[in-house]
Amino acid sequence: MRQLFWLAIALTQAASVSAQTSECLLMTVAIDRLACYDKAYPPVKATPEQALKQKNRTIDQSLAEDERIKKAMRPICKNC
Known part of the structure; x- marks a missing residue:
């Protein structure tokens, strides 16, 4: 109901x-x-705290993706 x-x-x-x-x-x-x-x-107006959290989340996602790509590239490029 x-x-x-x-x-x-x-x-x-x-x-x-x-x-x-x-x-x-x-x-x-x-x-x-x-x-x-x-x-x-x-x-929708974001507060400064929300904007900072979103920025940090974006940075964290970028760093995680960079790390994943580095791990994938290790077997291909040993001295990179």
């Missing part, structure tokens, strides 16, 4: 966003259309 309730809520939210989006499509002036989309999908 709970799942049905949440499904109904999700569908009504999707329908309202869809209606806002279709209104945006009908606008011919580009600036007005962009303003309409900004209202429909407001930008």
